Amino acid sequence: MSYSLNSIRYIGTHGTSDSLKKVIVTVNTISLITGLLAFCIGPFLSIYTGNLAILWGAYCEVLLFTTVIALNYLKKYGIATIATHIFQNASVLYFGLLFGAHVDVKLMIVFLGIIPLLIFKDKPVILTSLLITALTLFILEYNYQYHLFPSMTMSLEHERFTRWLSLVVILFLVVTVVWITEQDKKKANQALQKANAMLEHLTEKLQESVNAKAAYVREITHEIRGPFNAIFSIAQLLLNSTSKSSTLKEVKGDIETLNAGCYQTLSIINSALDVSKLETSIFPVEISSINLRSWIQEIVSIFSYIASHKQVTLHLKVGVIPSIVEGDSEKLTRIANNLIYNAIKFTRKGSTVTISIDSTNSKWTISIADQGPGMSQIELDDAFKIYRSSSKDSSTGAGLGLYFVKNTIDLLKGEISVFSLKGRGTNFTASFPLAIGKLEASNPSTEVPSDEINMGGKEILIIDDDVMQTTYISKYLQSIGASVRIAETAREGFKMLKEQTADLILLDNTLPDMSGLEVLEELGRNPFYVLIPTVLVTADNAVTREESLNAGAYDYLLKPIIFKDLKKLLSFNQIASYRQ
Incomplete structure (x- = not known):
């Protein structure tokens, strides 16, 4: 029986949101309790007092509140909610006029005042509902004073019994509805706590997964670095020796290609490591003095190997810039490396990549413009997302570079923008807060040998x-x-x-x-x-x-x-x- 009654409370809730479900259950609960009380007490009072008007009113009340539950079953949630409050007021008005001064039905006004707060969310609707309740109270009080509608007659004994019974019923109705509502709220809070605990557990698992992935990346790159370091050192030795050996001069182009490939591989390894550090928040900012002109000239000089391999010209434009700025030299170098490398990779063979560096009163900027195929709007939207790379070039890499660039620029409190025209090329511009620095007397990082x-x-x-x-x-x-x-x-x-x-x-x-x-x-x-x-x-x-x-x-x-x-x-x- 309890299962059947409880299932009635949830009629019409299937497939609804949590907030709507709460309202439906409250409406069904109020209708169910009110209907059951009318069904049980109405016939008893009718027989006890000998007045059939009580019986007909009770059965009408049962019919009305059964209709409310049926409306919820038919997904007419708004009508059911409004009907609940109107039917409650109509029932109180009917029995209030019927009993008159014999029973203080006006106590039901407390219950009628609670209902709008439980089933309505919008303030205008709540205020309208309270006005309807106030109108009900006014009619009952006016009738009590002027006897517009004659009330039923009953003996003093019947009046006492009926008064006490109505008081108990009203209190029971109020306490039961409030108690059931609080129980539902308690269950909802428990479900929320359980969901939060599960979310925390999943967050911990996700963080463990991120940390494990970062550790795996570090281990793999560490294993790769061993032989790669030797290969890169050999490539640099050969390149330094080309001017001293006639044999090496004959393969200088191949040696430069080997060096370019090493720089490309180093960029991929560093990107993987940097992304893993970003994900695990192990990426501190270290501020030092940077000679901007020397810094950008050295970067361009290094990338001349890769550019020459593709027959690309690197054009450096240096505007009005301070001699020394404060910044994280290592991270800024990684940012510039990624942007310049991408520009060389995507620009047309035999074209020019322009690297511009300039400053204003509050910031300094570096722009890298290529003459490649440009980017579509979809590619622009996905440019800074992790593991996204152009579908037009199988050599674009793992999709880590621009993701790293964007997040590192954010870390340095800078900004990055991209402008592209299909068939004309792409221009990335990164800007950073301008902080004038002092030249450190013996800082090798700011001097060119x-x-x-x-x-x-x-x-x-x-x-x-x-x-x-x-x-x-x-x-x-x-x-x-x-x-x-x-x-x-x-x-x-x-x-x-x-x-x-x-x-x-x-x-x-x-x-x-x-x-x-x-x-x-x-x-x-x-x-x-x-x-x-x-x-x-x-x-x-x-x-x-x-x-x-x-x-x-x-x-x-x-x-x-x-x-x-x-x-x-x-x-x-x-x-x-x-x-x-």
């Missing part, structure tokens, strides 16, 4: 267990006159320093026995080693530039080591000034 460098008589100690990398880095260092020793562990490195000091140390961050920071700490405690310039070398930004400099490093390099970056650190004047 000369093409030739001689390290004759200089002792360089490499502490790194990556045999393939150290083999070819040592060959490069030896080719410019340096004497090189290699230690595969920190312990072996300290032993070599005891035997003979060094003019420069290239220190890997991940050694078998100690971390790079721990080695820097040990070097800093020894008065004989503290003045040796030590460059921390890391494969995946596990240690930031700021951390390495704070720990006592002279500078900071990323693997694979690009010889142009290394050349900055090998200037004798810089090293000498550091040691003084």
Whole structure:
């Protein structure tokens, strides 16, 4: 029986929203309780008092509230809700006029005042419903004063019993409806708490999945970097040697292609690592002074290899810019690299990619314009989404570059815009807040080295267990006159320093026995080693530039080591000034 009655409360709720379902259940509950009370008490009072008007009124009330439930069954929710309030007022008005002063039916006005708050949401509708209730109360009070409609007659005993019974029924009706409504609200809150708990659990699982993916990407890229570092070092050695060997001059084009491919591969590896760091929020901003002109010239110089391979001309336009700005040099370089690389990749063979850098009073901008096929509106809408790349070119990559660019620019509080015309090309413009910086007297990152460098008589100690990398880095260092020793562990490195000091140390961050920071700490405690310039070398930004400099490093390099970056650190004047 309870199951059947409870199922009546949910008639018409299938396929409805939670908010509508709540109203339907409330309307059905009020109609069901009111109808059952009328069905049970109406005949009893009619027989007890001997008045058939009570019976006919009760049965009409049962019919009316059954109609309300039927309207909900027929999906006529609005009509059913309005009918509920009108029928309740009509019932109170009928029995109020019938009983007159014998029963204080006006107590039902409290119940009638609650109903609009339970079933209506719009304030105008609620106010209208309350006015209808007030009108009902006014008619009953007016009739009580002036006896427009004669009430039924009953004995004093019947009047007392009926008065008490009506009081109990009214209180029962109010308490029952409120209690059922509160129970439904409690169930809804429990369901919400359960949903929130499930959402938190899914969020944790998702974060675990993101972290696991990031760890997997780091592991895979770390494994790739080992052999790739050696390949890249060999390519750079060959390119540096082309001017000295007639045999290599004959294959200079192939060597430049190999270098271009290495830069392209390095860009893909770095993008994968950077995206994983963005997703795990391990991507701190490190502000330093940047010589804008030197910075952009060096980037363009590096990409000349890739551009020449495709017979593309890189045209650099430098507007009015400050000499030094404050910014995250590494992240800005990654942004420029991605945008320039994409421009070279998509521009037509034999065309020009224009790189413009300029500034205003509040910001500085870099624009990269190609002369490629342009982008459709759909491609523009998807440009900065992860894992989205042009469907027209199978070589477009994994769709990570522009996603990284957009999120990194946001991280640096900058903006990026894109303008494209089909068949005419695409222009990406990135802008950043302008913060004028000061030139750091001995900051290798802001100085451009000369093409030739001689390290004759200089002792360089490499502490790194990556045999393939150290083999070819040592060959490069030896080719410019340096004497090189290699230690595969920190312990072996300290032993070599005891035997003979060094003019420069290239220190890997991940050694078998100690971390790079721990080695820097040990070097800093020894008065004989503290003045040796030590460059921390890391494969995946596990240690930031700021951390390495704070720990006592002279500078900071990323693997694979690009010889142009290394050349900055090998200037004798810089090293000498550091040691003084």
